[in-house]
Structure formats: structure tokens, C-alpha cells
Amino acid sequence: MSGVIAGQAVLLAGLGVMLDRDLWPSDNPAVLVPTFTLTFAWPTLVLFAAAPGNFRRTAAFASACTVIAVLLGAYVGWQATPAGKFNVNAVYPIYVATMLVSGFIALGFLQQFVARERIRYSALFANAWRNLLVAGLSLALLGGVGILLALWAALFAVLGIDALAETFTEPWFILPTVGIAFGVGTMLFRRRDGLIDGIVGLLESLARYLLPVVLLIVAVFLVTLPFVSVTALWDTGLGSRILIALGAIAVLLVCIAYRPGADLRYPRPVQLSVTVVVAVLPVLSALALVGILIRVGQYGWTVSRCWAFSYAAILTLFSLGYLWGVVQHRSEWPRITAPVNVFVAGLILAVLLLQNTPVLDFRAISTKSQLARVESGEIEAAQFDFQYAERELARPGHLVAEQLVADLGFDPRDERVWGERSIPLVAEGELDIQFGGGAIVRRSPDDVPDRDFWAEMSYRPEPFVVPDGVREAIDREAYIAYRVEQPVLVQAELDGDSDRTEYLLLGVWRAEFPGSPGIPRQAWFRPLAYAIVDPGDGWEFVMLTPSNSHKPSEDPETVFEVLHSAPIPLRPRYNHVKIGDTVYALPARDWPSAEAQSSSTGDTP
Template sequence: MDKDFAIPRPLIIILAIFQGITLTLLYQSVEQQVWPGTDSVWLTALITFAISFPLLTYLCVNQGNIKKTLLCVLPFSLLLSLLGAYVGLQQQPSGFFNNGLVLFSFAVTSLIASFKALMYFQHFTSQGTELTQQRELTQISYSSLFTRSWRNFIVFAECVLFVGIFWIILHLGASLFAVLEINIFRELLQESWFVIPTLNLAFGFAIIVFRNITHTADTIATILQTLIKFLLPALTLVSLGFLATLPFTGLTALWETGSGSLLVMWLQALTLFFLNAVYQNESHQRPYPNWLHRLIYLGVALLPIYSVISAYGLWLRIDQYGWTVDRCWAFLVWGLLACFCSGYLFGIIKKRDAWLETLSTVNVRMGLVVLLSVLLVNSPLVNFQRLSADSQISRLNQNLVTIEDFDFYYFDRSLGRQGYLAMQALKTELGDSAPEHVAIIDRMYTERHNTANPLNIDEFKTIISYWPNQASFEEKLDDPDALLEAVYDSETDSEWKSYRGNSYYFLTQDLNDDGQVEFIVITEKNHHTSANLWLKENDEWTSRYMTSFNPNKENFLKTDLEKNKIEIVKPKWNKLRIGDVEFRVSQD
């Protein structure tokens, strides 16, 4: 091996140590609740840099291109970190909502962006003089990018597999020593300062090993490409067969699946992937006889029809229900697939049998478009959560959906910070005109996840309503505070209970006609309303659950209580008892 292409082992080991120490400190800052673990903006940015910069350097650097690698990888990693900071901002204000979806999408898109960028970095850093670089950058071969992409993927997968097996072996050894009552190894495996650096060093070692034997990655890639070579004709026949039957069956059955557009785009994506895996050597490779080759390019020429079908399906959903995060992602994927298919169709029209000559040009340029797209979706320019929030609020303002049918919970469930900001603005707009909907928003956005700062009894008192009034309620009790403390203890006995944001109603009613009032506590949430009967037995307050029937999903009883809409309803059917066995008629 040329010394210029030798792997700089000391540099990789140093980077692995740096990565291990950095990630350990970041993890412990979260555990100890100190900066930057308490600041999602800085935390996400630093974690992104600590992962992306070493990983890209591992896969790109050679002895002769260290400077060029740093010039490529460092700015890109900083860009990812800036995007990570923006994604971290989408987690604030913390404690009011869970926005894990945007973190997951950032992780996936960053991985895709790094994978795409790495191929271009490797091409740039493998060239000679600056003049040669400029010339070569305008003549990037898809064949070379394809080879690098498969090699990078397989080397990365091998390293992950190696680290996984290494970790299993460590746990096996710890378990064996634990049998001998030597627990030091098991205790070490529970310490972040040991686990994180160890795994990073193992990954760095695996990179050195597998990059030195890249011929194994090329062999695996060849095997996979051979399998795909036999699958592409079958997939093409399925695609052509579906299109041939579509005029007779129509699109109704496809839309009734609820995921018709998704199925169509999956078919497109698989066809494009298989096509590029087989024809990576452009026009110089004809792996099929001419008749089969032409059948395949007929299938490729008809792929834009699938783009039209999926576009129609997406338009129907968006026109009916507006934009959502899922539909934004679907539109992005649709746009990328449509561009690929249109580019291939243009090449077929222009070159006919020699259309593969245009394959490299389309793929290289679209590779850059994909890279730009997955970066933009994590930026303020293309924030799918903000676009979705604006779309749903616009539908409400245009009376396309009524306030009663408006999906408040989607904002809390799927839109994170953007949903929170939109709901606060809507709450201000509603004012006193719709108190029940304001209550829904207030309950959605409370610090219900803040177990480090539990609700104290004074705060608990502020979310209680009394009927007919507090003075009348308390005068029927010898020690009102005892009942209040009993209810409070019941509601806060577990950190998993979502008592923040609930509404509590304390009522007195004679439920059994014995001349003595009973004490009822109603707990009202956005999704559920329940009640408990509180009785004093042996000088202690105990509760009994009361079944509820709420056909209209009422979740704002305060207005009805203020209007004294409360009554005792006798059961329509009495119970039947035979011996100790009771029978009752179920209530409809």
C-alpha cells in the first residue's frame, strides 16, 4: 500500500480518546444536571460535533490527505452542530412537551447527510494538485461514488457489529466473574466513564482493522449487487403489471388502503435503488440481454406515472386536512423521487438505448440535491413542525374546521415547540370566549414531566374548585386540611402520575339518602374524567373509585358547576341479590 494512502493510526486513536472523553463529560453533565446538560441548545450541538467530526475523519483520512480531510470535515461538522443547536432549541421550554420526534429525524437526516457528503469528501481529498481537483470535481463519476458509498456503508456496519460483539463479550466476562463473587467488572460496566471511552476506542480500533481490508467490503458489495441483479427484473415486472391493470381497477382500492401514496413511493424508491446498484458502471456495462435491458428501461421510463399518482394522493390529503409533519416528509420524498425519475426519462428520450450515459450526470447532481435537502429540513428555513402548525391554524381561521373539531392534541403530540407557541397564541386569541378550549391548552402545556420539582400542596390548592363553595364544603368537616392532604398524597404518590395540568373539583352530596353528606373529588383531564368517593374510616381518609359515563367526552365541568347543573340521579334498575351474589343491569 502506498504510504500516502496508509491509515494514520495515531490520529485515529487520538480522535477516539477525544470522542470518548467528550461524550462521557456530556453524558455526566446530563446526569448531574449541570451545564451543558441543562441547556438543550448547547448539548445537542456539542453531541453532534463530538460524533460527526471523528466519525467522518475516521472514514476519510489517509496519511497523505490529513489537511484536506480537515478542510472538508471540520466545516461540515460545524454546520451540523449549528443545525443541532437549532434542533436543541426546539426542545425549549423544557418540561412542557416531549419533542423526541424532531431529535430522531435530526439523527437520521444527519446520518444520511454525512453518508452523502463523505463520498464527495473522499473524491476531493483523493485528488492531486489544486488544478487537478477543480478539473476532477466537474467530472465526478457516479461509478466511483457508488463504490465509495458501498464501501463506507459496509465498513461502518462491520465496525458497529464488532463493537456490539465486543460489548457482549465484556458482559459475558463480567457475569462469569460475578459467579466467583468478583463484582469489580460488573460495576465497571455500569460506569459511564468506563463504558463510553471503551466503546469509542473499540470503534476506532475496528476502523483501523476494516479500512485496511477494504477488499472484504468490496466482496460483500459484489455479492449484494449480484442478488439485486436478479431482483431488478422481477421488480420491473411487478411495476409494469401494476400499471397495466390500473386502468381497469382505478385508484379507489389504492386510496382505501390509507397508505396508497406510501406504497407507490416505496415501489419507486426500490426500483431506483436496484437500478443504480446494477448499472453503476454506466453505459459500459450491460448485465442483461438487449430485450431484458429494454424491458427495464421501459419500466424506468414509466416511473414518472407513479409520481403523478402519489402526487394526486398527497394533494387529496392536504386539501382535506392540511399540512402535517408526515405529509411534509412525504412531499419531500416525493419531490426527490420525481426529480430522479424525470431525469432518467429525459435521458431515455434523448439517448434511447444509450440512456445510461446520462445516469452518472443525474445521480451526481441529485446526490447534491439530496444532501442539501436533508440539511435544510433541520434548519429554520424548512421547519416541518412550523409549517404544519401554520397550516392547521390557517384552516381554523378560514373556518375549514370548527373549534369543536380542531385537533388540539396534535400540537402537543407532534409539533413540539412550534405547537406550543401556536397554542399560546391561540389561547390569547380565544380569551374568555371559549374557556373550555383554553382549559384544554392549559392542561396540555404544564410542567407535568418535571419530577425534579414536584407539585407542592400550596400549588395543589390553586387547581381545586369547590361546590357550592369552599366555605360550605369545609364547614362540613372537622379537619378540612386532613382530607386535602389525603387527596394530595394520593395524587402525588408516584412520579409517573400526571397530576400537573389536572383540574380538581371537591363536592358534597348525600348519595345514599342517609341524611349525611358524602365527599366527592372529581379529577378532570383532557382525555379522561374520573371521580372518587372519600370516606373517613378509623380516623383515616380512604377513597373508593366511582364509575363514570361520559358519552359526550365532557372535559370542562367548571361551567356546569357554576350554573349549578348538578343533581342526584336514582338508578333505573335496582340490584338483585341471591344469597351473597348480586346482579345489576348494565347502564347504556
């Protein structure tokens, strides 16, 4: 086994040098991902499955499993190409997680193949526990080594030996260290049968006492649900996740508590109660599936919904299997757990592997679903969630996004037209109007809304004659007709000169989010303010920017009432400060007046 660990360390050191110096294939995910998969998969499978006298058989089976993993890695790496064109932060964690879980399940079967045993649930259960605990303890050892190396590096840094301190952060050092520490931990802890068996017994005892408590929570939840309606659950936005988590905890505790050969004898009333609740567990997964499908009907498939649907479907199979055991054996239903658990474990393994293939690629499924919403006219092409596609959907999302950009003739991801910009841009004879959240409408300057802007105008403090220059300054800003609703014109002395009048144009601005996968359509409203001033060479129209944050309202009438009734103080207590070319201002707040401050502090002789 030491030779396997040493060989893996050498390969990992080579990969570290490649990453450190940006050598090929560090920039080619289609080669890099399967290379890392090969370097980690084969040695790990051998270290966990090998036993004295069967190394060759173990190596052969591990090689077959590794070939499958490498092919999956090649596909996932290809999904991350072209490199640098989109975000791949969501690709690799999912791949690593699916490979770890599928490797954990496959290892339990592999160990029985290597030992020339038929597939038995008791052996599968025992192997799974041992592998999980050995891996956990090996990771703990790896963490301890990491802490010691970090302290060592800090010591070198304090002593001024930077070259040695930086060595501990280099990929060519970190990667082989991880391999050696984890491999040594695996060799050590696989031999500690007493330690492993003691921990397993402790966890099984804990599961025995937790199972009735969790099932009681499930029962109370299901009894309460008809009185509060399922709508209240969906309104939380976490309904399906809560149901899946609750069902998963219940199923996991059932698997642990009713292990093969366990002498688990609850008192008869408790066992009957457990049986009743186990029989209704399918309700949890069914409700979760309903919630997921409702969201899919509203917003289409996404990667997270695909995973949630898979989790709920797997829980449904578990719970239906247990229900069948209750129907057949009543309180002796745990007899059915062995075949059900083996079957579903194999199904989980298949789903995890196929998810990394074109057969069940959740990113491709989600991309097709979101594109179908555009093609069906459910949403406009400009309302397609380009950011989600670039962040979560990898190559399929990137290709569809590029296709939609070509069809639109402009790129909604461009900072000029994407994001929550409030100032429209006029360029090349076109006026681009953005209504928050990505709903973009391209119009020409002549395409003015059919509205009489001045007929809608309200005035403060009372109607007055608007000078022609002021009217012309407002009319020159074509986008005002799009942006300002319920306009209000106010006479004000903005510069403190009572002999000269300036004007404020107030209004309501509507920001509409058209909806995206998982987020419904929403609209917010906030006040807008513009000043019309004459610095000496004619009236100018100036947008006022807030100096403090203000939460938008969901009620336009509330904003309109503020514009019509709220006082408009014009003079700050403290003037702005200019240092060089930079102007500083105190943050907006209700500063007390000097008189009030004096009286409150008792400023008297």
C-alpha cells in the first residue's frame, strides 16, 4: 500500500508543478479534470478495498471503476469549455460531490466483488459504515497535518525565511501532502476494528433514540398541515426543501436504527406508532414533488430543481418500499428494508453517474427548459436569465446565451444595458430603456409613449405658470416620458436667493423585475427628483442623486402621497466641504437644529 501512496504523491506533485507554472493541460479542462480523477480515484479505491492476498483482483476492479470515472470527468471537463468564457465555479463542486457519493456507494459493492461474495445488505451496510468512518478519521488526520504545516509556515515567516514559508502554499507541495496524509490515515484506521465498531455502536444507539422523536415531528407536521394549508408552506419559499430534509432525516435514521441483525425492540406502543408514521412517509415526498413541479410549471427547470426532484423521487422510492413492508408485514415491516435499501442504493449510484453524462445532464436539461420558455413566448428573449446561464449552466448555457445575443442584436450582459441602471443611454439614433432586472426595450427617440405628460402634471404649492425655458428643458429629456410616473412640479429656492426661483420635478419610478427561475415577477416604486436650474446661460435639467439609501415601496400610492404632502427642506444644516476637486457631504439625516441642541444640553451660564 505504501507504493500506491508514493505513486499517487508523485503524480500529484507533477500536477502541482503543472498548475503552478500554467503548463498544459492546466488550461484545458477536458484533459485536466479526467487527469485529476484518475490520480485520486484509482489509489483511493485500492487503499479502501485491498486486503492481503487480493491486490491484483482489487486493482483490476478499481481500474474498471476508474475508467468509468475518467470518462465522466472528460465529459464534465468538456462542459467547462471554452475555458475562461463563463463561470465554472458551480461545475467542479457538483462533479466532486457526485463522484464522492457515487464512489462511496460503489466502494461498498466493490469490496464484496473483491471478496468474491454475493451482494448482501448486511455486508454492504457494514462496509459503508467502516468506509465512512475511516474516511472521516483520515480527513481529521489530514486536518491536523494541515494545522501543523500552517504553524510551521507561520514560524518560518516570523523568522524571515520567506522561501520556506511560501513552499507550504505551493500546489506542488499541497497536493502530494494531501495524498500522503489521507493515504496514511486510511492504512492506519482500516486496521482499528475495535475503534470503528465502537463508534458504529454509539451512532446506532443514538439513531435508535432519535428515530421516534423525528417520526413524532413528522406526525405532528402532517396532522397540522391541513389546518394551515399547504399554501403557507409554499409561501416560505423553502417548502420543498423542508419536506425533503425532514424525509431524508427520517429515512436515514430508519436505515441506521434497523440495521441487519440488530436487536431493536421498541416497546409495543412505540413500535406501533413508528409503523403508522412510516406508512405515511410517502406524503412528505409527494408534497415535495408537487411543490417542485409547481415551480417548474411557473419558471421551468433549473439545476437546483433537477436535484430537488431527484432527491424527492429517491425519498419516494424509499418510503413506498417501507409502506409496502407495512402492508405485507405490519409491525414487522423492517424485514423489507434490506431489499429496498439495496435497490435504491443502486438507483442512486446510477443517477449520480448519469448526471455527469449527456443522458441526464441537469445543466443541459435546465438550458433546454429555459430556452423553451423563450421560444414559446412565455418570456422575451431579453428576459432570459443570462446571468444564471453563465453562472450555473456551463457550456450549454453559454452556447444558448450566445445564440440569444446574436438573435437580439445586442448583449444584455453589457454593463450599458444590464443591471439596475437608472439612466437611459442614447447612442446611434436609438434610445435604450431599462426597467430594472433585465427587462430591456429598445426604442427610437421618436417612439414616445402616447401620453400627455403636462396634462398629468401636479403642482406644489399650487398651480403656477411654467416658464417656457423650464418647459423646454424638461421636454428635451425624451426618457422622462418613460421613467417618471405621476409627475409633480415644485417651485423652490434651491440656491437661497429669494429673487430667483428654481424648480423640482418629482415623480414615481417603477422598477420591475420580470421574473427568473425560482423568483416571481415583482415591482418596486421609489421617488425620483430632478432640478431645473439656470446657472446663467439657460435652464438646465439635472438629475438629483440620493445621499442615503431608501428602501423602495411596493405601493405606488405611498410614494405619490410622499411627493404631494411631505415637507421639502432645502437647506442643510452643514455645508459641503471641498478639498481639491473632491466634494464631501455629511450623510443625510434629521440633524437637530442649533437652538434645539442648546436647550437640550442646558447651555446656560
